Amino acid sequence: MISSPCILNDVTRCIGCEECVAACQKINQLPQEDPPPRMGHSEDGLSATRWTSILRREGGINVRKQCRHCLEPACVSVCPVGALQKTAEGPVIYDKSICMGCRYCMMGCPFGIPHYEWNSLTPSIRKCIMCYEKLKTGEIKEPACVKACPKEATIFGSREEMLAEARRRLDAEPEKYIQHIWGEHEVGGTSVLYISHVDLGFLAWENPEELGSGALPDRTWNALKKVPFEFVGMGAFMTAAWWIIDRRMRLESEPEVENAAEGEVSGKDDERGLQ
Numbered sequence: 538m539i540s541s542p543c544i545l546n547d548v549t550r551c552i553g554c555e556e557c558v559a560a561c562q563k564i565n566q567l568p569q570e571d572p573p574p575r576m577g578h579s580e581d582g583l584s585a586t587r588w589t590s591i592l593r594r595e596g597g598i599n600v601r602k603q604c605r606h607c608l609e610p611a612c613v614s615v616c617p618v619g620a621l622q623k624t625a626e627g628p629v630i631y632d633k634s635i636c637m638g639c640r641y642c643m644m645g646c647p648f649g650i651p652h653y654e655w656n657s658l659t660p661s662i663r664k665c666i667m668c669y670e671k672l673k674t675g676e677i678k679e680p681a682c683v684k685a686c687p688k689e690a691t692i693f694g695s696r697e698e699m700l701a702e703a704r705r706r707l708d709a710e711p712e713k714y715i716q717h718i719w720g721e722h723e724v725g726g727t728s729v730l731y732i733s734h735v736d737l738g739f740l741a742w743e744n745p746e747e748l749g750s751g752a753l754p755d756r757t758w759n760a761l762k763k764v765p766f767e768f769v770g771m772g773a774f775m776t777a778a779w780w781i782i783d784r785r786m787r788l789e790s791e792p793e794v795e796n797a798a799e800g801e802v803s804g805k806d807d808e809r810g811l812q
Contacts, residue, residue: 606727618637667680
């Protein structure tokens with residue numbers, strides 16, 4: 538697996554065919570389903586079972602949306618149980634087996650990427666993992682979404698290579714592109730980059746102009762560093778509540794047991810009288 542794997546999306550080349558969406562669903566064994574208004578989908582078409590989508594804008598503009606795999610991900614920093622992890626290679630992955638479904642990552646992500654499995658009996662957070670396991674083992678050489686793109690609107694390589702390619706395209710056709718690489722610096726940098734002929738501020742969840750270039754964990758940790766203590770307090774509260782409710786239920790059931798016992802004794806006495 539290459540170091541610092543990165544995807545570059547060129548919006549000028551995307552035709553909106555959704556081959557990337559289908560390839561993602563197939564390799565991750567996700568159900569083939571339609572975007573909103575199904576429960577759990579957001580308006581951008583993402584859900585716990587749909588990890589990439591195509592946003593369609595006026596003028597025939599198509600923009601792919603997926604996890605940005607931030608260099609310093611806020612979702613990882615706010616997860617109280619470590620279910621989300623930033624791998625040494627780069628992709629941000631998660632461990633479903635320990636996810637407690639608190640959804641702090643959904644609140645922490647500035648791009649609205651993680652989604653909750655609302656229809657699952659054992660729900661957790663799901664999102665794009667950049668085909669991490671299959672890339673690491675060498676089963677595939679590039680993410681399925683990249684391989685499936687018929688127009689090479691999305692390409693794959695190291696972050697250094699993708700930044701160099703993005704700059705080459707911007708320099709070669711300055712009149713075609715806005716002279717900006719989305720993801721180079723925003724929120725500390727991301728491993729999914731974009732170049733485009735239209736402004737991509739709408740890709741941020743909210744207030745894109747306030748994202749800045751600073752890494753989000755530095756900001757979110759100040760607000761969420763007390764989360765572990767809140768969990769301890771909530772655990773104590775829930776334990777106390779369970780004890781009170783359980784005791785009340787046992788006390789309420791005792792008269793019924795006593796009445797049943799008295800009924801049995803009375804019944805036996807009546808039987809002796811008849812004999």
